Amino acid sequence: MTMTRRERLRENTREEIKSIARRHMQEQGTAAISLRAIARDMGLTVTALYRYYPSHDDLVTALILDAFNSLADAMENADSSQPRERYANRLMAVMLAYRAWALQNSADFQLIYGNPIPGYHAPREITVPAVVRGFRVVVGILAEAMANGQLHPSVEYQQLPPHVSAFMTELIEQDGYNIPLEPMYFGVSGWVKMHGMIMLELFQHTPAVVGDPEEFYRFEINNILKTAGLTLD
Amino acid sequence: MTMTRRERLRENTREEIKSIARRHMQEQGTAAISLRAIARDMGLTVTALYRYYPSHDDLVTALILDAFNSLADAMENADSSQPRERYANRLMAVMLAYRAWALQNSADFQLIYGNPIPGYHAPREITVPAVVRGFRVVVGILAEAMANGQLHPSVEYQQLPPHVSAFMTELIEQDGYNIPLEPMYFGVSGWVKMHGMIMLELFQHTPAVVGDPEEFYRFEINNILKTAGLTLD
DNA sequence: TCACAATAGTTTACAGTGTACACAAAAATA
DNA sequence: TATTTTTGTGTACACTGTAAACTATTGTGA
Known part of the structure; x- marks a missing residue:
């Protein structure tokens, strides 16, 4: 796995490009990722950037990949910060990490869950995994x-609608979820x-209705957990 | 309220501009609203457009206003299609209309609830109302x-978190909601x-998990209504 | 060490974007 | 009919992504 000096320099430059792109994104929105602006900030010509990312879309794809992985890291870390058998606490910690990440990296969150960038279509074989x-993390x-008898799904879930039920059963098997x-x-x-709350908060809709988004968020999660017999301690 | 001939022509042109903008938006995303492209489609010079909307932002604001009103129309119509005392049915109809509007006018939905357009900030005094x-509609x-004793909010709601409780109480009074x-x-x-479901469906995340978004949507709403003692008939 | 190939960079070009300014044409009004 | 208001055009500037041709730098094999 050792890299040649050239490969390392190249990797550095690729990272620098992404990091400047992220800054611009954070400051002016995901649609404002501009190769020219990045090049200017790096003291390079635009066309030189094309040596590192063959097109605007390829750069965006790289940013999306990083974002998903960074979010997953945050969730995994939050999970392992809690005692193994405190399932409710683990779930709460993970969901809080999810929100915290979304707020701290709002541009990245918009990039992966918000409006599609005009003309750009994410290659599913890369992003889905x-x-x-x-x-x-959550499913785990x-x-x-469930296996330890701590989770009691609502009785309504015993009669899931047919297509949903069939599709998800298939998905569980296919992706090897053991649940x-x-x-x-x-x-x-x-x-x-969660997603709805975070989206609305991110785009400034929740605060106007609910006052304190974090309090709202915690309260809602707690209620959801309760419906499945899970309680925090 | 009679308009002069000039005012009518002007109003027509303004409408034509918006309608072309909407088409472009639907085809290429909200960030692709281009004055030049609109002008080209109309057989006008760009600068002539500035007579009708002083800037790109003003056009966007007009589109946002239209979108909110069109969505509200759809919800009001759905509500009045149901018998007055069938509260659960009215709520279901309104929420289905909400989703249907979002899917049929996905660009408009992104415009009002999605990523902010780079550099654009909606003037709240115009959009909030x-x-x-x-x-x-929903609150009504x-x-x-509630007044007719058909709605029984979950017991958890008797102990809402303090800031949320205070803020919403204030909001109810201030905006004159009688509830x-x-x-x-x-x-x-x-x-x-609802919002979370629609957002995820719009950006192609739900189908991959749930198979049939509409079935999922109806089932979830039904469950929510049940938690408040509301049942469809 | 030197020649060659690979890599990294530049310059130039084209078509697209928003918008500011000066001017001309048309229409409504006095 | 003369004047004012409105509507339109043309030109200009700074910005965007990206393709092509060319040069400079760096790493490697003989």
């Missing part, structure tokens, strides 16, 4: 909690709500 | 259901989840 990493906790259908659905349902 | 119109139904705190919170909590 990266998305899954984060999701797997739920599976453990029954009901807790899996519970996870998806909860994730959707 | 438009947002409120749609929200008021909940207030009626108690608990059902109001129920509305917000539910809205957040």
